[in-house]
Amino acid sequence: MNIINIPALKDNYIWILYNAKKECLIIDPGEYISIIQIIQKLKLKITAILLTHHHKDHTAGVRKLLKLFPVKVYGPLETVNAGTNHIVSENDILTLLGYHFKVLFLPGHTLGHVAFYSKPWLFCGDALFSAGCGRLFEGTAKQMYESLQKIKQLPGDTLIYSAHEYTWSNINFAASILPKDNNIISYLKNVKKKRIKNESTLPTSINKELKINLFFRCKDKEIQKKLNTSSNNEEEWKIFAKLRTKRDLFT
Numbered sequence: 001m002n003i004i005n006i007p008a009l010k011d012n013y014i015w016i017l018y019n020a021k022k023e024c025l026i027i028d029p030g031e032y033i034s035i036i037q038i039i040q041k042l043k044l045k046i047t048a049i050l051l052t053h054h055h056k057d058h059t060a061g062v063r064k065l066l067k068l069f070p071v072k073v074y075g076p077l078e079t080v081n082a083g084t085n086h087i088v089s090e091n092d093i094l095t096l097l098g099y100h101f102k103v104l105f106l107p108g109h110t111l112g113h114v115a116f117y118s119k120p121w122l123f124c125g126d127a128l129f130s131a132g133c134g135r136l137f138e139g140t141a142k143q144m145y146e147s148l149q150k151i152k153q154l155p156g157d158t159l160i161y162s163a164h165e166y167t168w169s170n171i172n173f174a175a176s177i178l179p180k181d182n183n184i185i186s187y188l189k190n191v192k193k194k195r196i197k198n199e200s201t202l203p204t205s206i207n208k209e210l211k212i213n214l215f216f217r218c219k220d221k222e223i224q225k226k227l228n229t230s231s232n233n234e235e236e237w238k239i240f241a242k243l244r245t246k247r248d249l250f251t
């Protein structure tokens with residue numbers, strides 16, 4: 001399988017998967033012109049569109065694509081107005097391009113957010129980013145915390161295809177909290193090199209995120225100290241909530 005990204009809008013990635021027969025899947029098309037260009041150039045045939053959540057920067061290209069290619073659009077209930085014609089929910093298995101994709105329900109960023117998992121690939125929209133996680137637009141901190149726990153349990157070599165290039169800003173936030181953390185500092189240097197050349201920092205992996213993503217490290221005493229809290233007297237999702245609030249205020 002080939003997996004490529006199309007940088008779109010301000011900082012979105014539209015992921016395209018295609019097999020040897022040149023059949024492809026489009027994930028979260030926030031626009032359509034760049035997709036048409038790529039599929040013409042690579043001579044791809046759209047088989048299906050997958051949507052992780054209802055935000056326009058993930059769905060605005062669906063109707064235009066459907067006019068040209070009347071394919072199946074898989075997404076959670078909240079994406080019906082965007083053009084979804086096959087509603088998916090937790091643990092559904094979709095067989096596409098000869099691969100099985102499991103639907104993971106990951107509420108928090110939105111209430112119906114899902115991800116698509118086909119070992120070793122995870123297409124997780126705005127649930128998890130490299131060194132960060134999605135903002136809590138609709139769900140609670142507890143929901144998002146639990147969604148991230150679900151992702152964290154996937155195998156370490158899982159490749160994470162997030163829908164935004166937010167890594168530079170996220171890793172700067174992580175370095176502001178843990179300025180002496182070797183993993184964070186070396187990742188910061190790598191990310192800087194890539195971003196200067198306008199290269200993508202994705203996919204990332206579970207193993208990497210376990211080291212550098214503060215939202216995966218709420219048990220870490222150093223992080224708790226910075227948040228003036230401790231897991232002894234506070235539930236872990238509350239530490240996550242404090243961290244998320246601090247991230248929202250970071251510029």
Ligand SMILES: [Zn+2]
Pocket residue numbers: 053055109126
């Ligand atoms: Zn979103």
